[in-house]
Amino acid sequence: MARASSLSGFPEWLPAGRVVEQHVLDTLRRTFELHGFAGVETRAVEPLAQLERKGETSKEVYLLRRLQEEREGTGAGDDQLGLHFDLTVPFARYVLENAGRLTFPFKRYQIQKVWRGERPQEGRFREFTQADIDVVGADTLPFHYEAELPLVMAEALAALPIPPVRISVNNRKVAQGFYEAIGLSDVDAALRSIDKLDKIGERAVAQDLQDSAGATEDQARAALELAGISGGDESVAERVRALGPRSDLLDEGLEELARLLRTAGQAAPGTVVADLKIARGLDYYTGSVYETTLVGHEGLGSICSGGRYDSLASDGRRSYPGVGLSIGVTRLLSRILGNEMAEPTRAVPTAVLVAVRDEEHRSTSSRVARALRARGIPADVAPDAAKFGKQIRFADRRGIPFVWFPGEGLADGEVRDIRSGEQVPADAESWRPPEPDLWPRVVAAVEGP
Amino acid sequence: MARASSLSGFPEWLPAGRVVEQHVLDTLRRTFELHGFAGVETRAVEPLAQLERKGETSKEVYLLRRLQEEREGTGAGDDQLGLHFDLTVPFARYVLENAGRLTFPFKRYQIQKVWRGERPQEGRFREFTQADIDVVGADTLPFHYEAELPLVMAEALAALPIPPVRISVNNRKVAQGFYEAIGLSDVDAALRSIDKLDKIGERAVAQDLQDSAGATEDQARAALELAGISGGDESVAERVRALGPRSDLLDEGLEELARLLRTAGQAAPGTVVADLKIARGLDYYTGSVYETTLVGHEGLGSICSGGRYDSLASDGRRSYPGVGLSIGVTRLLSRILGNEMAEPTRAVPTAVLVAVRDEEHRSTSSRVARALRARGIPADVAPDAAKFGKQIRFADRRGIPFVWFPGEGLADGEVRDIRSGEQVPADAESWRPPEPDLWPRVVAAVEGP
Known part of the structure; x- marks a missing residue:
């Protein structure tokens, strides 16, 4: 570090x-x-x-x-x-x-x-x-x-x-x-x-x-x-x-x-x-x-x-x-x-990476991210519409805990905890990450010599 | 300013x-x-x-x-x-x-x-x-x-x-x-x-x-x-x-x-x-x-x-x-x-000034301040055991909204809102200032020319 x-x-x-x-x-x-x-x-x-x-x-x-x-x-x-x-x-x-x-x-x-x-x-x-x-x-x-x-x-x-x-x-x-x-x-x-x-x-x-x-x-x-x-x-x-x-x-x-x-x-x-x-x-x-x-x-x-x-x-x-x-x-x-x-639990503020299905639907992903941020949840949108596996790896490499897969609107998405692999339906206007994942935290390690 | x-x-x-x-x-x-x-x-x-x-x-x-x-x-x-x-x-x-x-x-x-x-x-x-x-x-x-x-x-x-x-x-x-x-x-x-x-x-x-x-x-x-x-x-x-x-x-x-x-x-x-x-x-x-x-x-x-x-x-x-x-x-x-x-609503972070009855009781005032801070309430203790009127003016000059008058312990104090003059009994382990008074806020004024 x-x-x-x-x-x-x-x-x-x-x-x-x-x-x-x-x-x-x-x-x-x-x-x-x-x-x-x-x-x-x-x-x-x-x-x-x-x-x-x-x-x-x-x-x-x-x-x-x-x-x-x-x-x-x-x-x-x-x-x-x-x-x-x-x-x-x-x-x-x-x-x-x-x-x-x-x-x-x-x-x-x-x-x-x-x-x-x-x-x-x-x-x-x-x-x-x-x-x-x-x-x-x-x-x-x-x-x-x-x-x-x-x-x-x-x-x-x-x-x-x-x-x-x-x-x-x-x-x-x-x-x-x-x-x-x-x-x-x-x-x-x-x-x-x-x-x-x-x-x-x-x-x-x-x-x-x-x-x-x-x-x-x-x-x-x-x-x-x-x-x-x-x-x-x-x-x-x-x-x-x-x-x-x-x-x-x-x-x-x-x-x-x-x-x-x-x-x-x-x-x-x-x-x-x-x-x-x-x-x-x-x-x-x-x-x-x-x-x-x-x-x-x-x-x-x-x-x-x-x-x-x-x-x-x-x-x-x-x-x-x-x-x-x-x-x-x-x-x-x-x-x-x-x-x-x-x-730190991660090096970026982002709690949620919103995936992009294809470039035509980027604005849908942006709307989801906007809805999350409006409720104080740090969110980023994937840089490009790569295969979902690659978008998940993008989040993983940065320690971002959640990836959001948008549906057609705000209410019909799915969110995946990429540590557990668990994926559940989620509404961008109500879903929240568990409190400890919201922002990066600094965790004290066992003290070295 | x-x-x-x-x-x-x-x-x-x-x-x-x-x-x-x-x-x-x-x-x-x-x-x-x-x-x-x-x-x-x-x-x-x-x-x-x-x-x-x-x-x-x-x-x-x-x-x-x-x-x-x-x-x-x-x-x-x-x-x-x-x-x-x-x-x-x-x-x-x-x-x-x-x-x-x-x-x-x-x-x-x-x-x-x-x-x-x-x-x-x-x-x-x-x-x-x-x-x-x-x-x-x-x-x-x-x-x-x-x-x-x-x-x-x-x-x-x-x-x-x-x-x-x-x-x-x-x-x-x-x-x-x-x-x-x-x-x-x-x-x-x-x-x-x-x-x-x-x-x-x-x-x-x-x-x-x-x-x-x-x-x-x-x-x-x-x-x-x-x-x-x-x-x-x-x-x-x-x-x-x-x-x-x-x-x-x-x-x-x-x-x-x-x-x-x-x-x-x-x-x-x-x-x-x-x-x-x-x-x-x-x-x-x-x-x-x-x-x-x-x-x-x-x-x-x-x-x-x-x-x-x-x-x-x-x-x-x-x-x-x-x-x-x-x-x-x-x-x-x-x-x-x-x-x-x-x-700003005030120029100091302090929400509560804890008054000091006399120097022998400073440690009581310090304990009250400590209890407030432990619950995230910015608190300061009066610099000296002046007359209470002078201690209130000390707070007033700084825009500190509340003055605390300690009793013998944490639970038997009184807190005064120096804007309204209202003074009520208060326990340092449970009383909270109203949210907008907790920290200084920045208030947009009507825009000047």
């Missing part, structure tokens, strides 16, 4: 794969809308200056240039434009531009393609779809959204044909409050060291904390003790307190973390766990931070990440704090298709 | 406009799927060489360049890429690449953004959405699809909140057969002259035919007589024959045209008319050609165009003839929103 793209990093799917993708997108959208998120789309491009506000990522931007300009050797006629590399930067710009016309807190979802101007290499997507949810407040945003948003994503992901997910959380205030309490003042450097824990191990991180973050041996040991704490209930906070160091910021962070775990434990037991070694994004986020792994596919990395930012956007007069998460849809879909975790 | 974009040519919509856009896209998709078209998406980029195969349009291509490359001053590392400017070029490439894995005739729809690297100017979109349907055969493709595809579009457009449409058709074989029969050999030049008819008028076109297409005065007069013929029934063919000139190709074209009008007259009376002055695209198309205008908005130009091409793609061994049409969704939507032809 999946296939190699002809252009590395730009995935495309055959129709069967697209059915699965569309199911994933529809499911996400439905969950987000059930939770009251409004859909927003932003243009694909932003002025380069806007894209460069997040320093490091600017390396991965695709710039746009008009071909004609290039040929004429003229300079860029307007501000240089680049393709957006995520949906957060454009959304922040959208909020600022439309602040006067939006009502806050504003909950939006946004499902769009993004682009990264990477050097082509195996396994790196240069075009992919993200599905984001964010809640943005004007000047203030209550904490409870930090507990609720990961649960929206948990619900959305649980509705997909994938293994269970685990959402790991941490809180910037916990790390910062703890580090400051032990006198480790270069918080960002310490977080960068801790972020290497999975890759280089405890001993190397201890050394790195001393080399890069100016930690003493004791401070490094304490930071590693904090990073070693994880768990799904409020005892996590107790274990941090038991380490000794105290500060107001640490207390605030621990209270938030405990409240998040309590809320999550009620709504989706076992899904959300605290993992205090999570450091990625903590330079940017100011409160809760989230990472999500697919159980049994941890090597895939985080499929849904995000956090709280006290200033998603700011226009001098007001600031707009937000909390949000983003699903890497293409990476997830690529795993679903590559591991055959799910497959 | 519409708004000026902050970047000329890159339209964006506020949430209310996006509800209308989503409704348009959903309606198109549903119609296409009811007719058995499979959904396909292609990547946003193509190699420049691929994009340049259609000569003239290459001027409007946006080229991509990695920012890092530009900064390092290195050359393009791989084949130069550009953003696609339509969905036909990428689809032709997709068909060739996947020919062995597709079943023909292959019916696909494709709804995606395209980009044109235009100089920024008023009223020109540089990013817009197209919705295409095509049927592609391997080596052959029966004529009946040329009659059926415009009817699919007619059905899709009739389901949108817009005035009726008129689909005008012509046929390359009619024009070419007629011109050749009267000895006018530069068919393409003659078509280019005829294409100017609406702009410069008959007299100037007669002169242009002589100057540019090498026509005699008599030939120019005959070509203009042909271009003057239009009508919704088969008498069109008779009137062409009455002009005198005959050829096999002309006969074939007239038979096709008559058959198309006959099929259309049965399925959608009054929608499809022949207009023999249509010349645009006839250099590219080889049979039927279509243009669509919105009645009362003819100045908008064609909102849905297409035709038959004997060779959509070819790989040396096989050729892939196709017929298709493309809706300019953004142009249409821009008119819908700009003229307030339609508006």
Whole structure:
């Protein structure tokens, strides 16, 4: 079902794969809308200056240039434009531009393609779809959204044909409050060291904390003790307190973390766990931070990440704090298709192929198809008046479950279930396929290794 | 509802406009799927060489360049890429690449953004959405699809909140057969002259035919007589024959045209008319050609165009003839929103706002919302435990029709219709909003001037 793209990093799917993708997108959208998120789309491009506000990522931007300009050797006629590399930067710009016309807190979802101007290499997507949810407040945003948003994503992901997910959380205030309490003042450097824990191990991180973050041996040991704490209930906070160091910021962070775990434990037991070694994004986020792994596919990395930012956007007069998460849809879909975790019952929407007796009677077949469609039944008419056996094979090759053999009008046809071979009289104005055959469905397979 | 974009040519919509856009896209998709078209998406980029195969349009291509490359001053590392400017070029490439894995005739729809690297100017979109349907055969493709595809579009457009449409058709074989029969050999030049008819008028076109297409005065007069013929029934063919000139190709074209009008007259009376002055695209198309205008908005130009091409793609061994049409969704939507032809019943998906008595009882409100969502009712919880009057105003400002006041559990709440002010006891496990309030709807307004 999946296939190699002809252009590395730009995935495309055959129709069967697209059915699965569309199911994933529809499911996400439905969950987000059930939770009251409004859909927003932003243009694909932003002025380069806007894209460069997040320093490091600017390396991965695709710039746009008009071909004609290039040929004429003229300079860029307007501000240089680049393709957006995520949906957060454009959304922040959208909020600022439309602040006067939006009502806050504003909950939006946004499902769009993004682009990264990477050097082509195996396994790196240069075009992919993200599905984001964010809640943005004007000047203030209550904490409870930090507990609720990961649960929206948990619900959305649980509705997909994938293994269970685990959402790991941490809180910037916990790390910062703890580090400051032990006198480790270069918080960002310490977080960068801790972020290497999975890759280089405890001993190397201890050394790195001393080399890069100016930690003493004791401070490094304490930071590693904090990073070693994880768990799904409020005892996590107790274990941090038991380490000794105290500060107001640490207390605030621990209270938030405990409240998040309590809320999550009620709504989706076992899904959300605290993992205090999570450091990625903590330079940017100011409160809760989230990472999500697919159980049994941890090597895939985080499929849904995000956090709280006290200033998603700011226009001098007001600031707009937000909390949000983003699903890497293409990476997830690529795993679903590559591991055959799910497959569609058919690759075409058609439930009924109306056969054509001879070309003179094509209009009769068209009328039958029209009558079926008018009642919401996807129907197609055979391409030519071949022998009926060939028309049945046409349907069979596409997985179309029913073939309709018209009589003279709408009421005197026969419909054949080509899986069972059973054929019965049918009226195009009343017959319906059984519900599960009406539209293609996506069926979760037994999970592969 | 519409708004000026902050970047000329890159339209964006506020949430209310996006509800209308989503409704348009959903309606198109549903119609296409009811007719058995499979959904396909292609990547946003193509190699420049691929994009340049259609000569003239290459001027409007946006080229991509990695920012890092530009900064390092290195050359393009791989084949130069550009953003696609339509969905036909990428689809032709997709068909060739996947020919062995597709079943023909292959019916696909494709709804995606395209980009044109235009100089920024008023009223020109540089990013817009197209919705295409095509049927592609391997080596052959029966004529009946040329009659059926415009009817699919007619059905899709009739389901949108817009005035009726008129689909005008012509046929390359009619024009070419007629011109050749009267000895006018530069068919393409003659078509280019005829294409100017609406702009410069008959007299100037007669002169242009002589100057540019090498026509005699008599030939120019005959070509203009042909271009003057239009009508919704088969008498069109008779009137062409009455002009005198005959050829096999002309006969074939007239038979096709008559058959198309006959099929259309049965399925959608009054929608499809022949207009023999249509010349645009006839250099590219080889049979039927279509243009669509919105009645009362003819100045908008064609909102849905297409035709038959004997060779959509070819790989040396096989050729892939196709017929298709493309809706300019953004142009249409821009008119819908700009003229307030339609508006959504609300800009957020939420049907029910669950009020919060005090922050200690937020979890009760969350449970109510969860119970409603589990039964497919979009529900949100108030952002904070403000006075109930303020929570009601929060819902009112967003157009959310119902506010839920929870009791101690799920069963003992009250629900208030904030439009009527009526408030009744309700159980979160059984209460439903009336169907029309469940999701936002798009309501067609009385059409503006």
